[in-house]
Amino acid sequence: MFDHGHLTTGQTVLVHGAAGGVGSLAVQLAREVGARVIGTGRAGDRDVALDLGAHSFLDLEADELPHAGEVDLVFDVIGGDILTRSTELVRPGGTVVTIAMPPTVQPTNGRAIFFVVEPDRVRLTDLAQRLRAGRLKPIVGAVRPLSETASAFARRRRTPGKTIIQVADEEGTQHSSSV
Structure with missing residues (x-):
């Protein structure tokens, strides 16, 4: 925009x-x-x-x-x-x-x-700061584990908001990624 x-x-x-x-x-x-x-x-x-x-x-x-x-x-x-x-x-x-x-x-x-959106580190950092400050409120439709990624996106019905895929690293720490 x-x-x-x-x-x-x-x-x-x-x-x-x-x-x-x-x-x-x-x-x-x-x-x-x-x-x-x-x-x-x-x-x-x-x-x-x-x-x-x-x-x-x-x-x-x-x-x-x-x-x-x-x-x-x-x-x-x-x-x-x-x-x-x-x-x-x-x-x-x-x-x-x-x-x-x-x-x-x-x-x-x-x-x-x-245009096709391409990742931009500076812009993503700005959005993250807005999110942390409460100035930006994403709509989260679902949070699903990594093992359910395929089924999370195989649904034919409309799910409001973003689907978040939660990923755990080697130490078992949970991380989330929006797709």
């Missing part, structure tokens, strides 16, 4: 999947920088997204996407038709940033960017 979308204080961002593992963090980071945040998702996600700091919420199954109004930035984790229709909401000079798929449509007088 910040590197590719140049999100700053006072701008409006539409975060798709606002209650999911990535979207929930995007909502909090955008709110912390002083942006107006519109979250989207399913009806059951409304309270989670609003509790995380979204100013308003659109149910993608019941509300019309144009009701969001014009935005400076769309942050997309869904792709498909939602990504395509979201380009119509971007103000001139605005950006669509997606991690779901390469965009097939560009916003009028704006840009659309697809």
Whole structure:
């Protein structure tokens, strides 16, 4: 949102999947920088997204996407038709940033960017500090032992939040890793 979308204080961002593992963090980071945040998702996600700091919420199954109004930035984790229709909401000079798929449509007088997240030690350290300080609240869906890794991700149903795989080192000390 910040590197590719140049999100700053006072701008409006539409975060798709606002209650999911990535979207929930995007909502909090955008709110912390002083942006107006519109979250989207399913009806059951409304309270989670609003509790995380979204100013308003659109149910993608019941509300019309144009009701969001014009935005400076769309942050997309869904792709498909939602990504395509979201380009119509971007103000001139605005950006669509997606991690779901390469965009097939560009916003009028704006840009659309697809990128694959790569590990960045400095950014991960910053997120860890925010987490320890209580400024960032990840949604943890489940904590599973290493021996259950395959089954933890073989489920077909949607699990809210991140699944944490707990790993023990040689001394039996427990460590957790988010996937």
